[in-house]
Amino acid sequence: DVKVTQSSRYLVKRTGEKVFLECVQDMDHENMFWYRQDPGLGLRLIYFSYDVKMKEKGDIPEGYSVSREKKERFSLILESASTNQTSMYLCASSFPQNTDTQYFGPGTRLTVL
Amino acid sequence: QKEVEQDPGPLSVPEGAIVSLNCTYSNSAFQYFMWYRQYSRKGPELLMYTYSSGNKEDGRFTAQVDKSSKYISLFIRDSQPSDSATYLCAMSERSGNTGKLIFGQGTTLQVKP
Numbered sequence: 459d460v461k462v463t464q465s466s467r468y469l470v471k472r473t474g475e476k477v478f479l480e481c482v483q484d485m486d487h488e489n490m491f492w493y494r495q496d497p498g499l500g501l502r503l504i505y506f507s508y509d510v511k512m513k514e515k516g517d518i519p520e521g522y523s524v525s526r527e528k529k530e531r532f533s534l535i536l537e538s539a540s541t542n543q544t545s546m547y548l549c550a551s552s553f554p555q556n557t558d559t560q561y562f563g564p565g566t567r568l569t570v571l
Numbered sequence: 572q573k574e575v576e577q578d579p580g581p582l583s584v585p586e587g588a589i590v591s592l593n594c595t596y597s598n599s600a601f602q603y604f605m606w607y608r609q610y611s612r613k614g615p616e617l618l619m620y621t622y623s624s625g626n627k628e629d630g631r632f633t634a635q636v637d638k639s640s641k642y643i644s645l646f647i648r649d650s651q652p653s654d655s656a657t658y659l660c661a662m663s664e665r666s667g668n669t670g671k672l673i674f675g676q677g678t679t680l681q682v683k684p
Contacts, residue, residue, distance in 0.1 A: 462614070467612075497579075498579060498676055499676060500575075500577070500659065500674040500675055500676040500677055501615075501659065501661075501672075501674040502674075503671065503672070516671075548614055548615070550614070557663070557671075557672070558603050558605055558617075558620060558661075558663055558672065559617050559620065560617070560672065561616075562614025562615050562616065563614050564612065564613055564614050565612075565613075565614055
């Protein structure tokens with residue numbers, strides 16, 4: 459079974475804190491993605507990576523950065539958390555030839571106070 | 572106007588009903604169409620995948636694409652309580668690394684026993 463795991467299910471942080479969200483996949487996928495999911499807005503792509511140390515901005519990269527030092531691990535970093543970053547964060551992975559079939563982790567619900 | 576519009580519901584039906592879930596889109600370049608299902612407290616998982624116009628059937632599920640109307644549908648026959656979930660449509664212009672999924676807002680479905 460494909461498995462994408464995320465480091466935390468629930469996270470509460472304070473405004474201004476630096477936040478790390480970790481994602482690990484065990485399918486040897488080249489592509490990895492970070493989305494946020496908000497009511498009424500669906501999933502929006504923050505960043506994606508198609509190889510180690512490679513990254514591309516998605517639709518809403520402002521306020522976020524990413525790190526991919528190993529193929530199986532993709533980290534999302536909130537340099538200085540703000541209340542408008544309170545959301546559900548979903549990580550996904552896929553093979554490069556089939557980015558339409560993405561495998562998602564269970565999500566991290568982040569609350570920024 | 573959003574690129575992909577989906578009625579968020581919630582939609583509540585009795586067990587055994589036929590369910591119709593729909594999305595409209597504005598980008599005529601979309602060629603790949605997907606339906607993802609998301610159970611509560613889980614990440615989305617791919618349910619149906621269709622290329623271009625036409626129908627695709629898989630058990631109780633039928634995906635339909637009408638590119639001339641920019642309209643896609645997911646039909647669920649003989650709906651079951653286990654079908655209760657949020658259904659997200661997604662689409663892309665091309666597959667592979669240059670493709671990017673655009674998601675609808677998701678429709679929450681509840682099937683009552």
